[in-house]
Amino acid sequence: MIGSIFQDALKNLTANLLRSSLTMLGVIIGVASVITMIAIVEGGQLWLVNSIERLGTNLLFVWKKRLTVEERRIFAGRNTQLRYEDALAIRERFPELDVAPVLEIDQKIKAGDRDYSGRVTATSPEFSTIRNFHPASGRFLTSTDLHDWHRTIVLGQTVAQALFGSSPALGEEVKIRDHRFTVVGVMEPKGEIYGQDYDEMMFIPITTGMRFFTGTNKIRFLILHVPQRERMPEITEELHQFLVQRHDGVDDIFIRNQGEFLGAVEQTIWTFRIVLSGIALVALLVGGIGIMNIMLVTVTERTREIGLRKAIGAKRRDILLQFLIESTTISIVGGTVGIVVGIVAAYGFGNMVAQAMPGGGDWGAVIQPSAIAIAFLFAIAVGVTFGLFPAIKASKLDPAEALRYQ
Amino acid sequence: MLIDLRAVTKTYQAGHVAVPALKGIDLRIHHGEFVAIIGQSGSGKTTLLDILGCLSHPTSGEYWLDGENTNVISESRLTTIRNQKIGFVFQTFHLLPRKTALDNVQLPLMYAGVPRVSQHRRAQELLTMVGLQDRLLHYSNQLSGGQQQRVAIARALANHPALLLADEPTGNLDTQSGKDILDMFETLHRDGQTIVMITHDPSIAQRANRRITLSDGQVVADETSDLSASARPISSEQT
Numbered sequence: 001m002i003g004s005i006f007q008d009a010l011k012n013l014t015a016n017l018l019r020s021s022l023t024m025l026g027v028i029i030g031v032a033s034v035i036t037m038i039a040i041v042e043g044g045q046l047w048l049v050n051s052i053e054r055l056g057t058n059l060l061f062v063w064k065k066r067l068t069v070e071e072r073r074i075f076a077g078r079n080t081q082l083r084y085e086d087a088l089a090i091r092e093r094f095p096e097l098d099v100a101p102v103l104e105i106d107q108k109i110k111a112g113d114r115d116y117s118g119r120v121t122a123t124s125p126e127f128s129t130i131r132n133f134h135p136a137s138g139r140f141l142t143s144t145d146l147h148d149w150h151r152t153i154v155l156g157q158t159v160a161q162a163l164f165g166s167s168p169a170l171g172e173e174v175k176i177r178d179h180r181f182t183v184v185g186v187m188e189p190k191g192e193i194y195g196q197d198y199d200e201m202m203f204i205p206i207t208t209g210m211r212f213f214t215g216t217n218k219i220r221f222l223i224l225h226v227p228q229r230e231r232m233p234e235i236t237e238e239l240h241q242f243l244v245q246r247h248d249g250v251d252d253i254f255i256r257n258q259g260e261f262l263g264a265v266e267q268t269i270w271t272f273r274i275v276l277s278g279i280a281l282v283a284l285l286v287g288g289i290g291i292m293n294i295m296l297v298t299v300t301e302r303t304r305e306i307g308l309r310k311a312i313g314a315k316r317r318d319i320l321l322q323f324l325i326e327s328t329t330i331s332i333v334g335g336t337v338g339i340v341v342g343i344v345a346a347y348g349f350g351n352m353v354a355q356a357m358p359g360g361g362d363w364g365a366v367i368q369p370s371a372i373a374i375a376f377l378f379a380i381a382v383g384v385t386f387g388l389f390p391a392i393k394a395s396k397l398d399p400a401e402a403l404r405y406q
Numbered sequence: 407m408l409i410d411l412r413a414v415t416k417t418y419q420a421g422h423v424a425v426p427a428l429k430g431i432d433l434r435i436h437h438g439e440f441v442a443i444i445g446q447s448g449s450g451k452t453t454l455l456d457i458l459g460c461l462s463h464p465t466s467g468e469y470w471l472d473g474e475n476t477n478v479i480s481e482s483r484l485t486t487i488r489n490q491k492i493g494f495v496f497q498t499f500h501l502l503p504r505k506t507a508l509d510n511v512q513l514p515l516m517y518a519g520v521p522r523v524s525q526h527r528r529a530q531e532l533l534t535m536v537g538l539q540d541r542l543l544h545y546s547n548q549l550s551g552g553q554q555q556r557v558a559i560a561r562a563l564a565n566h567p568a569l570l571l572a573d574e575p576t577g578n579l580d581t582q583s584g585k586d587i588l589d590m591f592e593t594l595h596r597d598g599q600t601i602v603m604i605t606h607d608p609s610i611a612q613r614a615n616r617r618i619t620l621s622d623g624q625v626v627a628d629e630t631s632d633l634s635a636s637a638r639p640i641s642s643e644q645t
Contacts, residue, residue: 001516001519004516004522011504012504015504304500305502307500308500308502309513309517310485310488311459311461311488311494311500312488312489312494312513312514312517312561313485313486313488313489313490313514313517313518313565314517315482315485315517316481316482316485318517398462399461400456400461400462403461403496403500
């Protein structure tokens with residue numbers, strides 16, 4: 001009997017096509033927005049996690065704290081800087097860590113009649129593995145480069161392009177200020193991550209940088225790679241103590257954990273997820289109210305039919321089931337269309353974001369089967385919930401009165 | 407005995423005023439009778455039809471249908487009684503639009519839980535009996551009034567009801583179609599079908615073999631035609 005009731009429901013819906021479609025529109029919009037919202041949030045999260053992983057994982061960043069005037073007066077004469085020797089000392093004390101000291105020098109680079117203004121990163125060979133950023137041709141910096149203050153340089157894709165066009169850069173000479181550098185490597189394309197365009201970077205040995213450009217042993221920051229994630233807190237603590245000790249007891253450094261950053265990002269995403277799901281559910285709720293409205297109208301319109309069905313033997317539950325199936329059919333059909341619309345909208349929106357966002361080229365909506373299932377189940381639940389009241393109303397009609405309803 | 411009404415009253419509540427529609431009806435109808443209930447509008451004949459059809463309960467008194475006291479049974483059982491023992495024919499046909507003649511006749515069979523294949527066979531058989539074998543798949547709104555009423559009769563007979571209850575069955579039909587329907591009732595009656603027909607028209611009532619006249623909620627006349635009485639199957643008198 002369910003089968004024929006379902007057929008009846010479909011027939012009744014097609015008989016009032018315009019009305020049914022408008023009612024379904026509420027469900028369609030609701031389901032589509034649930035799917036689109038989830039797909040966008042998931043896509044955003046995937047993109048963030050990916051880009052964090054491209055930066056390298058399990059990283060610690062050591063920065064120098066800015067001291068107040070008062071503190072500077074008190075600590076005058078103490079060793080309160082982050083220096084290249086700190087990096088060397090860390091390497092000795094924590095042999096399991098990869099350590100990359102970083103110094104940044106803003107300079108104009110010349111090659112023949114072309115030049116490029118940018119930021120030169122003076123660092124050590126470890127930088128490449130720590131940041132998961134490798135040369136496409138040639139090599140990265142080596143320990144020999146550092147040891148002998150070699151004037152070698154490794155160029156990012158964009159820089160190589162700007163200075164040498166399509167001809168090979170490897171082995172060519174560039175000039176920074178009055179110093180000649182030999183190009184020993186060109187990096188792989190990596191794109192932009194968090195506002196930093198990796199293709200615009202260039203690398204020289206940190207020792208060379210200190211000797212020819214800054215003239216001091218101060219560095220800007222340190223990046224460290226911890227082999228085991230679970231040891232990060234412990235190492236952070238030990239490292240902090242070690243550095244304070246080296247700095248004559250002055251606590252002038254702070255250590256940032258990449259995981260903390262990831263956590264903050266994930267928290268933001270959760271907020272987004274809750275807000276957007278809320279909006280989507282409100283849309284679905286409005287769709288449900290639309291269903292209830294139209295079902296109440298339908299029950300009133302079909303009072304005589306209900307009276308007749310009861311007179312010839314339909315029990316309360318038969319009538320209840322009939323109208324419940326009808327409202328659920330609206331939500332199932334609406335939900336199915338909504339899924340399709342939602343998927344199309346999610347991909348469309350994903351492409352839009354990918355094009356609009358700098359460095360968002362690999363941004364895409366992520367549609368998970370679970371999201372589709374959730375949206376669909378919600379739609380059915382809405383159909384049943386909001387169809388229940390009209391269906392109960394129909395099932396309770398008095399047959400004698402219903403038959404003569406005008 | 408099929409129908410036994412004992413001191414049945416029905417009072418409607420219109421706001422704070424109680425309106426009596428039936429004021430104590432005693433009535434017995436046997437298996438195989440063809441009874442017309444006649445009365446002007448407001449005489450209580452529609453209220454009586456509702457009670458006979460188990461569509462509503464009397465306010466007081468008892469209604470025994472086929473040996474069962476309908477006052478004391480549940481709504482669900484009452485629905486089953488309507489489905490199994492009563493076939494309704496209405497003035498306005500009450501066919502479902504957007505459904506074929508076949509679908510309409512199958513409806514009471516579906517509610518009776520008859521398997522689909524048997525539903526189909528029985529409905530086809532009934533529609534052939536009322537002369538609509540070539541209209542099986544017509545939608546009810548594509549049929550003439552007379553044809554629609556014949557579909558309704560086929561539907562009423564689907565579950566072999568003990569009682570065929572007709573409410574002004576010819577009221578919405580032209581003279582010829584009305585005559586056809588009454589002829590069909592007579593044929594059914596001859597085959598042993600109990601029929602109770604409600605009408606305001608004495609000439610139509612003449613087709614029945616017993617006429618009960620209602621006025622102001624009471625039975626004022628109950629006459630049986632001798633001619634038709636002899637046609638009544640004697641065997642059913644015993645039950």
